[in-house]
Amino acid sequence: MAIVLGPNQYGKAEVRVVAVDRSSPRHELVDLNVSTSLRGDFAAAHTRGDNAHVLTTDAQKNTVFAFARDGVGSPEAFGLRLARHLAASYDWITGARVAVESYGWERIAVGGRPHDHAFRRPGGEVRTAVVTADGDDLHVLAGLADLVVLKTTGSEFWGFPRDRYTTLAETRDRVLATAVTARWRYASADQDWDHDFSTVRATLLETFAATHSLALQQTLYAMGEAVLEAVPEVAEVRMSMPNRHHFLQDLSAYGLSNTPGEDETLVYHADDRPYGLIEGTVLRDDVPPAEVAWLGTPGSR
Numbered sequence: 001m002a003i004v005l006g007p008n009q010y011g012k013a014e015v016r017v018v019a020v021d022r023s024s025p026r027h028e029l030v031d032l033n034v035s036t037s038l039r040g041d042f043a044a045a046h047t048r049g050d051n052a053h054v055l056t057t058d059a060q061k062n063t064v065f066a067f068a069r070d071g072v073g074s075p076e077a078f079g080l081r082l083a084r085h086l087a088a089s090y091d092w093i094t095g096a097r098v099a100v101e102s103y104g105w106e107r108i109a110v111g112g113r114p115h116d117h118a119f120r121r122p123g124g125e126v127r128t129a130v131v132t133a134d135g136d137d138l139h140v141l142a143g144l145a146d147l148v149v150l151k152t153t154g155s156e157f158w159g160f161p162r163d164r165y166t167t168l169a170e171t172r173d174r175v176l177a178t179a180v181t182a183r184w185r186y187a188s189a190d191q192d193w194d195h196d197f198s199t200v201r202a203t204l205l206e207t208f209a210a211t212h213s214l215a216l217q218q219t220l221y222a223m224g225e226a227v228l229e230a231v232p233e234v235a236e237v238r239m240s241m242p243n244r245h246h247f248l249q250d251l252s253a254y255g256l257s258n259t260p261g262e263d264e265t266l267v268y269h270a271d272d273r274p275y276g277l278i279e280g281t282v283l284r285d286d287v288p289p290a291e292v293a294w295l296g297t298p299g300s301r
């Protein structure tokens with residue numbers, strides 16, 4: 001009896017690559033989750049820890065980002081380019097599997113017109129309502145959760161203090177992305193609920209798109225302020241907005257630049273965690289508070 005190595009493959013799973021084509025003011029956005037696997041003769045790595053045949057999963061990840069820099073196109077075409085390249089990279093590599101998930105985004109409409117660089121990711125959004133009867137008083141909180149939005153430009157972040165642990169570079173042009181969770185309290189229990197919900201939702205989307213952002217905090221406040229202006233019966237808005245960071249991928253090690261203002265296609269790495277979490281309330285100062293309306297409704301949901 002001999003113990004032998006059976007079928008095996010290895011690669012980098014779930015490379016979150018976002019490519020933005022900025023060759024015209026109307027940006028195009030491709031958002032992918034790419035997983036690569038290599039097949040071939042990797043026996044020595046398994047049986048002896050000899051890595052001479054191991055094209056690192058790190059290099060496979062870098063290849064995904066580098067290839068995105070030339071434009072992505074359809075997921076099938078991108079997968080073909082990658083799979084062909086990876087399978088041909090060394091003679092002991094006999095095959096490659098590339099799985100691509102592509103997340104769809106649609107343009108946010110502002111004033112009825114699709115915006116050039118603000119997008120919404122459809123699906124997963126939830127409408128919420130919490131009604132409280134407190135003696136004779138009725139309180140209504142309407143809301144929404146997981147309204148996923150992204151701007152490919154029109155967002156800056158700079159001017160923050162630099163303590164000894166601050167390493168973040170200032171930026172005048174970044175991707176801004178978040179999943180909006182918001183609840184708003186009506187000062188009345190007799191509203192056209194569906195109409196008001198639509199107004200608030202559209203206002204949140206339009207304000208996210210149209211606000212030139214210097215911080216997600218500023219965008220949050222602007223969105224709340226716009227809701228209060230749009231619907232007079234809304235007394236307060238509470239929002240929770242994770243900052244879904246998109247970091248420009250450093251491609252300089254393989255001779256590629258990736259610089260806002262210089263390159264037509266920019267390639268980002270979409271990080272899922274940790275994330276900044278920006279939360280706040282925007283309210284009218286002439287409406288009495290109603291904490292009982294929020295009792296048992298902690299956080300965002």
Ligand SMILES: O=c1[nH]c(=O)c2[nH]c(=O)[nH]c2[nH]1
Nearest residue numbers: 157168214215216217243276
């Ligand atoms: O909009 C932002 N607000 C912050 O508080 C913050 N902190 C950070 O690292 N990036 C950002 N972005």
